[in-house]
Amino acid sequence: MSSPAPSPVDTDTDPHHGRFVVVPAAYVFLLRQGDEGPEVLLQLRRGTGYMDGHWAAAAAGHVERGETAYDAAHREAREEIGVSDLDLDFVTAMHRTRGGEPIDERIDFFFTASTWRGEPRVVEPEKSAGLRWCALGGLDALPDPVVPHERAVLESLRRGTTTPYSTFGFDAATRDAEAPEEGRSR
Template identity: 40%
Template sequence: MTNRHRSVVDVYVLLRRVDGAILLMERANTGYADGQLCPPSGHLEEGESVIAGAIREAAEEVGVDLTEAELGFAHVVHHRNADEEGRIGFFFVADTWRGEPINREPHKCARLLWADPTNPPENTVPYTAAALSQISKQQPFSLDGWDHPLTAN
């Protein structure tokens, strides 16, 4: 009998202002991609849907309240890192929310900034930048880090 593969599932929330800019967070003191930028995001918790996880992460990290109706599906990426570990990332976009985004985790985030998702800053986490590139092309799915024609990088 073969072992079934299990992937980490990540959820990302692209809070998008009227001018099209999205909110990014500069990671700090986490041991992963410190000094790099990514949207509010995190891993699913046991028994949690991707929607519930996205809503929770946005509240925990930047203090905004979202409803399921405010989240629109943007993209899913199957990513493999340099250690050949796979993960699946679901990206959602929200144009409305309640509350002003603030840094609720200063021990993990150095700062918040708004950026053009079609031209993210150089220090954006590569996995996130690859997904943003595909989202800007209105592609609902991509592979990143796999040796395959659909690979984004």
């Protein structure tokens, strides 16, 4: 007697399909011209379970199913800082790892915006302890600490060395820099 043929695996929904999986996120750095040169708007994270107490992009979050990274960037800017009609410029797609669980494998889409509608403000006070415009020209002027992979993008913006594709965490130095023991979601 022969056994029934195994049923095909649905690779779109089965987390055990054996393929590499990444979690996508979109980030928005608002930029403006300040008295001392370019400035970037950062938020102080709190109550999120990931990098709380660190400064980060003013708006960022996961790309939802059926949503483009551009759409996610617009949505997150509305939801987190109350601005709309952003004129987004793509900066880089960062392939990032912490080398552990599947949730640690990421693809981050970074954007800047120099024009938008509305005044940036904290919309989700349970997730943000405040917003601050920071000089981009001298990263020593940035508040400390800044989420490490976001700091890497800010540094490349400052130097004018952004590339369409970048990586973070594939060597021990950058993997150790971003190793919070608390939760793992962005």
